[in-house]
Amino acid sequence: MIHFENVTKRYPGGHEGLSNSNFHIAPGEMVFLTGHSGAGKSTLLRLIGLLERCTRGQVRVGGRNLAKIKRGQIPYHRREVGMIFQDHRLLHDRTVFDNVAMPLVVAGLRHQEIGRRVRASLDKVGLLTKERAYPITLSGGEQQRVGIARAVVSKPPVVLADEPTGNLDPALSQEIMDLFIQFNQVGVTLLIATHDLDLISRMDRRILTLSHGRLKRDTPGKAS
Amino acid sequence: MSLSKPKLRIDTWILRHLQVALSSLGRLCRTPLATLMTTAVIGIALALPTGMHVALGNIQQLAGGWDGAATLSLFLKQEVSEEQAMKLSNRLGTHPQLAKVQLINPDLALEEFQRLSGFKGALQALDKNPLPTVLVIEPLQQYSTPEAAEQLMAEFNQLTEVDFTQLDLQWVRRFHAITKIAARGVIVIGVLLGLAVLLIVGNTIRLEIQNRKSEIEITKLIGGTDAFIRRPFLYNGLWYGLSGGILAWLLVTLSLWMLSGPVERLAGLYRSEFDLSAIDIQTLGVLLLGSTLLGLFGSWIAVGRHLSDIEPS
Numbered sequence: 001m002i003h004f005e006n007v008t009k010r011y012p013g014g015h016e017g018l019s020n021s022n023f024h025i026a027p028g029e030m031v032f033l034t035g036h037s038g039a040g041k042s043t044l045l046r047l048i049g050l051l052e053r054c055t056r057g058q059v060r061v062g063g064r065n066l067a068k069i070k071r072g073q074i075p076y077h078r079r080e081v082g083m084i085f086q087d088h089r090l091l092h093d094r095t096v097f098d099n100v101a102m103p104l105v106v107a108g109l110r111h112q113e114i115g116r117r118v119r120a121s122l123d124k125v126g127l128l129t130k131e132r133a134y135p136i137t138l139s140g141g142e143q144q145r146v147g148i149a150r151a152v153v154s155k156p157p158v159v160l161a162d163e164p165t166g167n168l169d170p171a172l173s174q175e176i177m178d179l180f181i182q183f184n185q186v187g188v189t190l191l192i193a194t195h196d197l198d199l200i201s202r203m204d205r206r207i208l209t210l211s212h213g214r215l216k217r218d219t220p221g222k223a224s
Numbered sequence: 225m226s227l228s229k230p231k232l233r234i235d236t237w238i239l240r241h242l243q244v245a246l247s248s249l250g251r252l253c254r255t256p257l258a259t260l261m262t263t264a265v266i267g268i269a270l271a272l273p274t275g276m277h278v279a280l281g282n283i284q285q286l287a288g289g290w291d292g293a294a295t296l297s298l299f300l301k302q303e304v305s306e307e308q309a310m311k312l313s314n315r316l317g318t319h320p321q322l323a324k325v326q327l328i329n330p331d332l333a334l335e336e337f338q339r340l341s342g343f344k345g346a347l348q349a350l351d352k353n354p355l356p357t358v359l360v361i362e363p364l365q366q367y368s369t370p371e372a373a374e375q376l377m378a379e380f381n382q383l384t385e386v387d388f389t390q391l392d393l394q395w396v397r398r399f400h401a402i403t404k405i406a407a408r409g410v411i412v413i414g415v416l417l418g419l420a421v422l423l424i425v426g427n428t429i430r431l432e433i434q435n436r437k438s439e440i441e442i443t444k445l446i447g448g449t450d451a452f453i454r455r456p457f458l459y460n461g462l463w464y465g466l467s468g469g470i471l472a473w474l475l476v477t478l479s480l481w482m483l484s485g486p487v488e489r490l491a492g493l494y495r496s497e498f499d500l501s502a503i504d505i506q507t508l509g510v511l512l513l514g515s516t517l518l519g520l521f522g523s524w525i526a527v528g529r530h531l532s533d534i535e536p537s
Contacts, residue, residue: 049445051536072450079447089442106448108236150446 001027001158001189002048007057009043009213017043019213020057025191027157030184032200033193035210041193044210045160048191049081050074062157079107082151086163088143090135096122096146097131103154121153125179141172148176152183159183161192165199173199241455248459259467262428266421266468266515271475273414274511278476278503280406286498296377297390298359304385309357312385316361321376324362330355356387418518421468425461425522432460433530441536450531457527458520465519469512476503 002025009018018040025031033041046052047059050066059066062080069077082103090099097118104114122128125145135143144164151159161180165173177199184190194200200207205221252259300309306329313327333355338344363376377389433440443453484500491498503511 051445075444075447075449075452077447078445083445089438089445091439091442102443102448103446106443106446106452108240110236111239 001025001029001062002191003058003060004044004047005058005060007047007054007059009040009047009052010055016213018047018054018210021213021215023208023215023218025189027189028184028187030180030190030205031192032203032205032207033191033210034195034197034200034207035216036195039210040213041210042162043213045083045162045191045193048158048160049083050077075106079103079154080156080158082154082156082159084144084147084151084159084161084164086166088135088147090143090146090150092134092136094134095131096127096133096135096138099135099146100149100153102150107154117153118149121149124152124182125149140167141175144168144172144176145179148179152188156188158189158191161190161194163194164192165194165196170198177203244455245459245462248456249463251456252460252463259464262424262464263467263471265424266464266519267471267475269417269420269424270468270472270511270515271479273410273417274472274503274507275476275479276406276410276413277507278480278501280403280410281504281507282500283406284403285501286496296361296363296373296380298361298380298383299387299390300357300359300385301387302356304357306357308385309359312383313359316359321363321367321372322361323364326360326362328358328360330357333358418514421465421515421518422522422525425464425519426526428464429457429461429523429526430530432457433526433534437534440531440534444534445536454527454531457523457531461519461521461523461526462516463519465516465522466512468519469515472515473503473508473511 002023004021004023007018007021008016010016021040021044033044035041043052047054047066048061050069053067061077064077066077091102100118100121101114104117109117119128119131122131125148127142127145127149130138130142135146138146144167148161148164151161159180164180165176168176173196180190180192203221207217207219207221208215209217209219300312304312309327313325316322316325319325330353334347334353337355338347341347361376361380363373367373367376373391377391380386380389440453480500480502487498487500
């Protein structure tokens, strides 16, 4: 599903966010990405979501070479890749429902279809009763679940998460991980960047470890 | 997975535009003060050229009343008797190019002059009536052009009874020239203020884009196309333009209404039935369509310049 071949990302000024990385994530895999701060986790995710383009090498997602995607096609690529952020990136002047509905509105779905799908997604993350609430009135864990509902509402085949449990206590983090496992069980390919080593050791999944922009270890998991 | 643009049904497309249009209107209504101020600036900027255009139209209409009537005044010599004048008047009455001949008797003229001018005392001091007999001649419509009227004037100057002929065309011509300059001036001012509206809307939309930076970023992250992101801003500009145009119309109408009383009194003093005419439907159409397009175009420029600067990080 996700192929990296000799991928290097060099920023202006010479700093390499990612150096000569090679890996392959199969469809339906759930993979953790770890490493110290600045190891290149975010850079790697940003390359997959086409927030940035690699300097050298080739990134392929769903069989498509990302270098061949023109600027105008990027939105359509991003609809296939759900993204979850540490800071949730919710719009605070809109209700939970409207936040989750955004990807569907953007994709031009019909009104009834949007309502049905948003509620299904909110139900999955356990926030159906909060659909009319504003994000600011929710707890950190709830806000993150809204962010997750938004990332999966359009049923993308790939979901990326950048430190999704960064601000959460262990119990809430575990809840979030349980959600990810549920998505993985229905075939979603997940790539989760985190430096919560306790958590990922409990999960027992494949782990990609980055250090200074290089892929240092690729530890297979037993659970997947 | 295909990256091509999905085909939308036409009714879905219309519905989406309607939704965006209404939600952008709603957004403007939620900040009434800011919206009102921007609208007021646009409205005033557009009211100025519109008001001048309407005023000019009124003046031209007023001049139009005088235009056709290229009246000739034949001032007869003092020694011409009343009887001779009468004969001349009758003779000219059968002239094929004339519509009307009116004889103004010097005694009657003096009487009227005394009554209206307020120089009664001074005029009574004169030992004889200084006023000549006057024949006021109105040519037929087809001989009312300046050229034809001038020919007639030359013809009447040959008459022995006539002292001199006066043709009141020169000032009409000058007046036309002045209104032409004024009309050109209105266009120049209109273009300049239209440009100002463009900049006002552009700047307002630029600020709006900055205020909604995070929303734009998030929309780009979840796969919103540029067209999708652009749309609410374009509708914003459109609403600003349209409401500014409506405000300009109201301002001009209000101003005309305030002027109509005094103008009527002034016209009354000139024994004219002139009435200030309001904005006609064509001007209104041009005003509203023009202001809407200016708003749309202004926001188009701002959006084109600033939207691509915002990329999600």
